[in-house]
Amino acid sequence: MQGYKTFMAKPRDVEQQRKWYLVDATDIPLGRLAARVARVLMGKHKPEYTPHVDTGDFVVIINAANVKLTGRKIDQSLVYSYSGYKGGLKSVPYRVMLEKNPERLVEIVVKGMLPRNKLKYARKLKVYAGPDHPHEAQKPEILDI
Template identity: 30%
Template sequence: MSAYKRVQAIIIIIIIITTTITITITITIIIKQWATFARVWHIYDATWQNPFDSAKKICKVLMGVNKPVYHPLVDCGDQVVVINSRDIALPGDEWKKRVYFHHTGYHGGATWTLAWELHEKDPTMVMWKAVYHHMKGNLKRRHTMQRLHIYPDSNVPKEIMENISNQIRQPRRVPIRLDTYSEEDVQQYPKVADWPKDYILR
């Protein structure tokens, strides 16, 4: 084999390798772009969570603030499914003190509803209002809120559950009741102090 043909073969191999690398990089960039602009479905468990702290996290995902391509004029937010909204927890005595105002637009059409009354009527409404009021009031808010799906319990339609691919972390750890611990967990828990030998348990 002559030196000219060897050089020609090496050049062809280099061209093939660089073309393959370029195609691979291009496909990777395209997939990243698809993943960035795709509408991802997220799930959020509202059990024992403050709806106003939860609203901060949910709004970021609904508006797409967590994405690198975010712009206020670009509609790039994701879908959010909130479950167990019946089990939300308001801090202190907010259930008795927080009041929701509504006006029909007619004379004498003003109503004031306490948070616990509204929650009894519709277990999803307190969470919905928390997210709605946390979002900036512009013309896109109504369309953005259509991507929020709230369910009072964990019964979510199958066609929605099939789409979910991510979970939003809860801002607060859910406390565990003492009667839910197994006997083995209780025995393994480290003892800080023990009863004196002459102490009588009654």
């Protein structure tokens, strides 16, 4: 009986294989966008995915200000921040966050879908409110969501 060998990605081999993806967030539900982007950042879309090695790709999200929120989430969901002091918990509704800083809202939701470990996947996420971004030199591929 012949056995199969298990493949484990090595960090030095993964660096050369990283791709850049471009996502247009216009009229895409925020949760669906965050789930798909988190999957690409972790590398789970690749056959050589290894849990303890960062095999993910870079993702550039444009038009974050035009993301869609379904139902009553825009008024009921809150973004929390804590200063570390007593009474220092602040909460801001998604509507206010979407008007003032849509990039930060998308970053927070995507980071919430990423595991809390040492691999720091969120460093490979770039979010922009409008259609312009400074990553044309990397020749990002369009990622359909």
